[in-house]
Amino acid sequence: xxxxxxxxxxxxxxxxxxxxxxxxxxxxxxxxxxxxxxxxxxxxxxxxxxxxxxxxx
Amino acid sequence: xxxxxxxxxxxxxxxxxxxxxxxxxxxxxxxxxxxxxxxxxxxxxxxxxxxxxxxxxxxxxxxxxxxxxxxxxxxxxxxxxxxxxxxxxxxxxxxxxxxxxxxxxxxxxxxxxxxxxxxxxxxxxxxxxxxxxxxxxxxxxxxxxxxxxxxxxxxx
Numbered sequence: 001x002x003x004x005x006x007x008x009x010x011x012x013x014x015x016x017x018x019x020x021x022x023x024x025x026x027x028x029x030x031x032x033x034x035x036x037x038x039x040x041x042x043x044x045x046x047x048x049x050x051x052x053x054x055x056x057x
Numbered sequence: 058x059x060x061x062x063x064x065x066x067x068x069x070x071x072x073x074x075x076x077x078x079x080x081x082x083x084x085x086x087x088x089x090x091x092x093x094x095x096x097x098x099x100x101x102x103x104x105x106x107x108x109x110x111x112x113x114x115x116x117x118x119x120x121x122x123x124x125x126x127x128x129x130x131x132x133x134x135x136x137x138x139x140x141x142x143x144x145x146x147x148x149x150x151x152x153x154x155x156x157x158x159x160x161x162x163x164x165x166x167x168x169x170x171x172x173x174x175x176x177x178x179x180x181x182x183x184x185x186x187x188x189x190x191x192x193x194x195x196x197x198x199x200x201x202x203x204x205x206x207x208x209x210x211x212x213x
Contacts, residue, residue, distance in 0.1 A: 006197055007131045009076045010138060015199030017072070017144035018190050022201075024151035025183050025190075031158035032183075036167070036176045 061115040063136055068145035071108030073118075073135050078106050080125040095120040140197050147190050154183060 006014075065073065081091050092102035097120060104110045105117065118132040135141055157163060158179070166175050194201065 006138060006140070007128050007134075009079060009127065010131065010135055010141065011197050011199050012079070013072045013075050013135075014140050014144045014197050015194065015202070016075070017141075017148045018194045018199060019202045021144070021148035021151040021190050022187065024148065024155050025187055028151065028154040028158050028179075028183060031155065032176065032179055035158060035163060036172050036179075 063113050063115055063118065063133065065111045065113070065136055066142070066145070067108070067111060068149065069136055069141060070105075070111050072141055072145060073132055074106045074108035076127075076132065076135065077121055077125065080127055081106070084125060086124075091121075091124055095124040097121070140193050143189075144193050147186060147193065151186055151190075154179065154186075 081088070084091075086094070088102050088106065089099050092099045095102065097117060101110075101117065102121070105113060105121065115133050119129065121127070122129055122132055157166075163175075170178075193199075
């Protein structure tokens with residue numbers, strides 16, 4: 001589908017919304033780490049890269 | 058002569074207002090002078106610029122474009138620009154995740170689904186959102202804000 005390029009002002013507004021959305025996601029990630037733990041980083045529940053002691057308090 | 062009414066969602070009204078504010082400031086006009094030049098009341102201008110008007114007319118938008126030197130029809134075109142609506146919707150979904158992550162309801166979900174399942178679901182949702190945001194950005198050719206987003210380090 002071809003369409004005329006959007007005016008620069010509109011592109012800036014869209015870009016700002018995208019930035020705000022990404023900032024919100026970064027905050028959500030920080031909250032997730034804080035409230036549900038960091039273990040997702042390496043794909044293992046305790047975040048240490050191996051399965052030993054996974055899930056231990 | 059009849060007026061052509063335009064209905065906007067709150068998000069779109071706010072984005073149209075943002076575009077108007079940026080153009081007005083770029084022209085070094087205050088709201089009162091801009092309104093006068095457009096033949097609109099100060100209140101109308103203020104409400105449109107603040108995104109408080111979810112119902113306006115093509116004629117009002119045209120008068121605003123004229124005074125601000127915006128491309129004719131560009132404000133009206135915004136209302137039918139799918140990328141705008143999508144960017145607004147994605148931001149709203151991202152903020153919704155923040156709300157869910159901040160509130161007490163998180164404990165309820167942890168209790169019912171388990172932390173692992175919930176974490177996996179949230180991560181998948183966030184990854185999906187992030188991909189969609191980047192897609193919109195690429196689609197319109199918007200550049201990321203320098204130093205704020207883009208090559209972010211993972212959460213540690």
